[in-house]
Amino acid sequence: MVTIASTAAVATKLASSQASTEAIVTVQYLICLLLCLPITLRPGLHNLRTRKAGLHLFRGAVGVLGFYLFYAALDNIPMVDAMLLRQSAPLTVPLVVWAWSQERITASSWLPLIIGFIGVGVILRPSAEGLSWWHAGGFLSALCLAISMVATHKLAPTEPASRILFYYFVLSLACVAPFSIGDFSGLDWQIWLAMLYVGVAIYFTLRLYTLAYSLAPAHHIAPINYFAVVLGGFWGWLIWGQVPDAWSLLGSALVIAGGLLTVYLARQRHASVR
Template identity: 75%
Template sequence: MALDQTRHAIYLSLMMVIIASTAAVATKFASARVSIEAIVTVQYMVCLLLCLPLTLRGGLAHIKSSRIGLHFFRGAVGVLGFYLFYSALEHIPMVDAMLLRQSAPLTVPLVIWAWNRERIAGIDWLPLAIGFAGVLVILRPSPDGLSWWHAGGFLSALCLSVSMVATHKLATTEPSSRILLYYFVLSLACVGPFSLNDFTGLRWQEWAAMVYVGIAIYFTLLLYTRAYAMAPAHAIAPVNYFAVVMAAFWGWLIWGQVPDGWSLVGSALVILGGLITIYLAKSAFSRSAASI
């Protein structure tokens, strides 16, 4: 039964990655004529409309929360992460932007250390060092300066890791439907006012792309929640790196982008660091279970 659940969770994660990659394609298409603020605003508006019926099914009492501050912080960090990711998508190859975004798990231990002052075990520094070496290769610092759009992509991953830790803290007292509702409402409040004048003169193609992004992100979050509820993270997390393959495929098919040697080496190092992190987490989980 557990094996069947894990297999099902892997399938859901694979669907999540494919849908998320198509959302990135639609974002890159729309960003040629639409501001990032407008794309993010429509994304969260669509997500909110899809989320409301499910959340309000339990009545207004279901949305009351005593942790508004943490909800607001999580929403602000989340919207900043999407803004940086979409800005990077507009200016750098899809595979680089997606790879940098997928480096988020590497920074989670650092976020936990900064937040809770939890010590990072000596062995955990190995995947961090390997992964960050890969990020540096992709960023390609040179005497002429840093690739700032690549740096923005990495900062989006850091925002994502902060959001992950905040979500984990919220989940101790809040149901997932309430977390998503506050996330969409507060994120929309953060970015909406900055996009009020950005919707004039848009073609139906841009509107369709933005609405699709919102729908895709909503179902990505649903699949993510369901998959990680069915199986341990270490069993299905490696599937997330398939997003890099999908990004390379779409970038080549639509925009003729072919990853260069630096991107391939950096990608390999980041993925290796991520897989080692997952392996160490699996080993720690096994030891903990054996001691019970």
């Protein structure tokens, strides 16, 4: 699933040479919706009934904003930086949970958070001229992803996965499609092919993530996500000749260290509960 996600990022960056971010995101969600429909409607139309329309709408809006910011960052900064910032989402989840539910952040969680956010700060490259705004957009996409994760967790007790994905695709498509009108004329067939691939790849990535989290604890799966950063660096070097500088490497090391420490502490807490 990590490999598929990284190739979707490559296709997005290739498509952005002609297509607008709005067009890419619109095609992505349209393809995802079409692929999701048979599974969602198989039990019947009653599977669409929900009492949490507001939370579905909020999750959809935040999700599409996250993808928009990520794709915009991909088009303007090295791929390894964009993917690393996107993968920093787990670091912000405790802060989102605290802001949303007022759940206390445990003392052991602060060390990995501090390490990870120092790494994010290094990648953002603050200077006398200010922040690198495209890098900041990449980090905001991670924050949106973290909010989406928490919203999904709150939906999961009463909403089946197929319904969550269906409303996510429908509402996200409704949010972005009006802004893409007029952006599809004159695109080469290679660009259309890249956008179609992005939609298919994102759909199967989401399905595989759902399956993986149903088969194993989150703290067992999370470390695999950081392999996407390595793949992002590889594709960036192979296709665009992008070589991470010392700041990117240092920031990446700190973010990954913070993320893996978070995973390790979660595993320890899980073992102690058992």
